Amino acid sequence: MASMRGGQAVRQSHIKLQQLSRHSRRQFSSSPTSRGYQDTVQNLRIGKHTRVIYQGFTGRVATSNARDSIAYGTNIVGGVTPGKEGEHLGLPLLPDLRKAKEQLKPDATAVFVAAPQCGKAIEDAIEAEIPLIVAVAEHIPLHDIMRVTSILKTQSKSRLVGANAPGIIAPIGFCRIGFQPLPTFAPGHIGIVAKSGTLSYEAVASVTRAGLGQSLCIGMGGDIIAGTNIVDGLKVFEQDPETEGMIIVGEVGGRAEEDAAEWIKDYFRRTSKPKPIAALVGGIYAPGGRIMGHAGAWAARGEHTAAEKYKILQDAGATMVDHPEKFGGVMKTLLSQSGRDVSKITGNPADQKRGYHTAKRRGPMVHSTRPSTLFQRQQQSRKLHLRAEQAPQVLKPYLENLEGVTLTQDAAPPDAFYVGLTVDRTERQPCIRTSSTTDVKTFRETAKRFPFDQRSPPSDSLIASSISHINAPSSSTKPLTALISALAKMYTEKEAVTISSSVSISSTGQLQLHTPSMVLQFDDSAYRSNARHEDIHSLRQKSKEQPEEVEAETSGIVFIKLTNPEANIGTLVNGAGLAMNTIDALRNHGGHATNFLDTGGKATSETVKKSFELILKDERVKVIFVNIFGGLTDGGMIAEGILLAFREVEMRGVPVVVRIRGTNEEVGQRTIAESGLDLEAFDGFEEAAKRVVEIAGGGK
Template sequence: MSRVISTRGFRSQIASQRALHKHSTYGNAFPFTTSANRQSYADTIHNLKIGKHTRVLYQGFTGRQATMNAKESLDWGTNIVGGVKPGFEGEHLGLPVLPSVRVAVEKLKPDASAIYVPGDGTVAALEEAIENEIPLIVAVAEHIPLHDTLRIHEMLRTQSKTRLVGANCPGIINVQGRCRLGFQPLPFFTEGRVGIVAKSGTLSYEAVASTTRAGLGQTYCISMGGDVLAGTNFVEAFQVLVEDEYTEGIIMIGELGGSAELRAAEWINNYNRRIANPKPFMALIGGIQAPPGRIMGHAGAWAAPGEASAAQKIKILEDVGVTVVDHPEKLGAGMKTLLAERTWAGTQDRTAAGAGQRRGYHTAPRRPKAFDPGKSVVEQRRRLYIKQSQAFDMLNARGVPTVVSPTIHEEKFIAISIDREMRQPCIIASPTTDPSQAFQLSRKFPFAYGTDAPTSPDMLEKVSSHLGVSGKCQPALGKLIAGLVDLFMSKEAFVLQTKVVMGEEGTLQVQGAKFGFDDAAFRSSKRQADIHALRDFQSEVPEEVEAENEGMIYVKLAGEGSIGTIVNGAGLAMNTVDALVARGGHPANFMDTGGKATSETIKAGFRIVTSDPRVKCIFVNIFGGLTLGDMIANGILMAFRDLDLKVPVVVRIRGTREAEGQKLIRDSGLKLDAFGRSSRIANSLQSLSLWLTDVLETRLL
């Protein structure tokens, strides 16, 4: 299926999917409920309205991370009423600890739960909170196996009491109401006027810092999170922010992968047309330079076949009047301009939806060129793809015939994957694999996880009708779907794609197959060891494997890259590469050290980045939430000492203890430049590429 898709194609598919998603809230500005007679997960959106009134429970309360986090939140003003530790009853931090969520709900009456249960216990904690109907759950954990998440969303979809934020996210915070559920860096938040919704944690921190520097402050910061399936998406968060009396402007931070940004654009367009003086929207989208098919740091940061690229998402958002910037430092000043324009406009009639939002402030006129798909030769990580021959063996074992030498007959496309909008698995079917038509003609058929719905006669009839298959061919198609569903469920796949040819006599042959499985099922829970054993390390880039062993994600970029990058957080890492290219730089790699980067991981990052002979200069870009700026600086100094680095390094440290970190860099006497407020280029990323060039020309002499 083609990756080169026009924005017109996306809009036509959006229109065709509205009928399938008629019970969702994506196209509606108000109200929260989907109908007067039917309750659903959409009815829980109002549970996001946290504040001083919110009674917060901690699951895993006595753990080290939970204890540190709870102390900070209590000091800040969050109304924590107690916690849970299975089988234990007592006291912690002067608050009650109860043996189960059920008992805690009875005695403490919590409105929200923050889950800090370690390891694969997170899933059981989520299930317990849902079963006991806690109104809001915040899950910050990374690497929850995808099929566990699908099961959680099936529970959520069939109830109307509990709302989830996360997983794989910093959480949710209401600055006006002094309520934090998550690990957002509190020193950068100030009471103010801007609401922020973000996929990326580190980029959301950058947005907070930017709006604080601009004197705007924040109301809510709601995390969508970086997983394939989000408990709360952009549109659901928007519905809270446009109703919030303190929120005057809204910032969204998206990235490649999925279609949440497209639904957001559609919703914003509808909102702008409905409201006389709408609140302005700004956006930043990361991953313009991401190689196609690669996972850029976290589970959801990858574009599946047929999904919009980051550049296409930007175009669609701009078309509905959203101001899109290319670096988070521009968000504060940009929103200040938009809010001034809105105040000036007052209740004047708007002649075009969103027209005032872009007046006087817009993105840089020169949009960076997207990554060339032809240069991408390596498959993505954290999702495990197997060889076609291995996929054929799995199909043959289920009685599905395959053929190694494709025929010239017209192929049909049949797959099992994830519908991110419906938060369910789905069958994807297209009557052709012709790249010029496949996307427009493909259709998703979502089904409830863990049921026989995908193999029911009704589903077979729907898929057959769409594919143009009838009569004798239907049983063979049904057998293929049953085999794919069995593989999907039993082996925890995330995508199973096939190209098939139907014979006149009712025969079916699979001529092509691409099967991808969730590597997190093995890494987090040691499930699917047989699938994990199929991984072919010999065919992978050694530096990428080494980075993975160190808990980082490294992607070697093609081309003439000379600037090595070391960044904490996938969103910030993507935006760093995008920003460098937009300013004429040539990044050699993407590197996400993780949101909890330490001195040791920074040192390992230097070792891996400098193993690329193209690298002539390194840019370290760190925003400290949990990460401490001085700790990162010490890691950089350690790398210089132990690795005998020869290339100059530019270090940008923001966030927690940034001044201490910058001072350590400046005072080191090494080939280091501290890029920051006291540097000769101040905060201007516009000058960064020029500075790096200057470093190359002077420091290497």
């Protein structure tokens, strides 16, 4: 396209950006360069000693959360709200983190700042060298987080948990930094690291019921990139003398579970008496190519499926379960089999040796379940996928001056290769991804990632390495260099998640991008949270999407219609991880779900009513299964929402089976049982699932 001068101009502009970026980067730590981010993993070992502050301290959500955490026993020493100084909740209120660091000497900060400003708030905490930073907000733009993780890798003082995570809690030390439902937790000796909030609460409840309790629970979060991953959690559990067993809660998307499997294999090889490990992976039956509620719950091309990750963890030595309700019993068995005295492990943790864990709660704790704009989805996050026919319109500004590069509507030939820009979740960075083939069967083995710092364009040497991996003719090196550089520029400027295409070389030596193979995926949060890139997001074609899914989105619900013709069970679940696992567990009992439905972490009565309306649009539905774990969601309120649906929605005789656990579960179960409606209430998942499948099969 046009002259090679255009390609040179693109490279020159990138070189200038590199130079500017190098000179303008903020220095975030005075720590020695020989150390790195991995040295901060032990900052996760919170307890009674941990001095906690809040960013956004005077906000409504932070205030409510702080009251609960103080009542629980967390050592909160004050907080920061820009431009304000004095007292809040009887604690020091300071105008900036510099003063807070000097006067309050915090070990951790709870970042209760909304998504548009959260990236900057995390950067401020890194600059202040706060040892532990916990970010809970949803919808932080991906490129904001990649910038944060680039900064984190340059220092060895601060550790990030999140974003889009419930946080971290040490029940054995009554220290909560996040919004976990406190009544579910109990002091004990099982460490839990999880992607999903609701699945982790289920795991916690099971472990609590088994009498084991928890030593430390780490919410990795459901975003594409996490500041702390599963391996980080396992490293802490290994070293923690209070932790006797470990639990992993994974799900579809990314490589965190595979990285954990490698760590587990090494751990079992080098340890004479390893702590037992149990695990679950949600999304075994998730449809390919769909985002399952969490921003990161999707498998990129060539990544292992949830079912494959389940097998990988199992082969590494983890004991797998298909539902978190089973963790407690399984862990008791594993502890006994490992030669540990379960009676001592289930004893009073106040007798244990870590002194700062023995303090008792200060006063009554009132757990708030009110919805908040910080946690509740106003509209569910989704990544914008543009259609192949839209590719020329979007790519034209970046490719129009590149010589030797053309777009074609033709399908890719067998000898085509793969070029893309995407996310390396393990390295927490953007990356060039190339492969010498586009063949699905061998792509996983042939594709390679080349990560780079989000704050700078990829270097010439990195681009050269990615091209070398393709094994393309030397005559194609210059146009490939210009192409990758242009795509990288577009990737950063438009805040993409993935830009990729099959590429071939024509008989005349031209590079051809085959638009039918193109993936153009952009970060929805950059638009919704920060109103960036309206030109890209205005291209969304809702008229070509599933109508129920679009309708659900306006109510803050993630709804995905499943196409299995055998399906006849509608599902209504709070939390993406729990919704995925509900579909999986029903399949294990012989049932088939018609839909995935995540009401969000803070479902309301109106949300429940709307969910029933969406489910009942599908004529296949013979029974509805409501599976609620009341973490942030109140079980009594959910029950009222179900009764509201029965009063105001045409149920067309479809029976409903309800399983409510967690916050106010007794109230919810009693409300259902006493309603006199065609409802059945259960406490345990197994019996509820069996009943649902029985009804779906024609029983009554």
